[in-house]
Amino acid sequence: MDPDHPGCRVFVTSHLQDVHETFHLVGEAGGTFSAKKTFICVPEVETLGSKCTYEGRFPDDSTVQKIRDWP
Structure with a gap:
């Protein structure tokens, strides 16, 4: 468990920090995200044929x- 966030595992808080940093860096570079196309905290997602x-x-x-079914 993460001592700073009781009840939350360390790998979860570490992953969330990585995601936050990634979003921040993309924003600093002028990139944007489409809220409609963004999936966060879902059990399954289909993307690029996977x-x-x-x-x-x-x-x-x-x-x-x-x-x-290819001929």
Whole structure:
């Protein structure tokens, strides 16, 4: 557990600090984020033909099916 944040594991607070720093650096460089396209704290997200979960990154089922159905 993180002594500064009781009830929260250290790797969670460390990850959140990394995400915060990344967002800050992107903002300083003039980059922006689309709130509509941003997924935060979700159990699963599909992106670029992959399904990302807490278990890892896997090929998107629809992409795999398209490859299998290739003539």
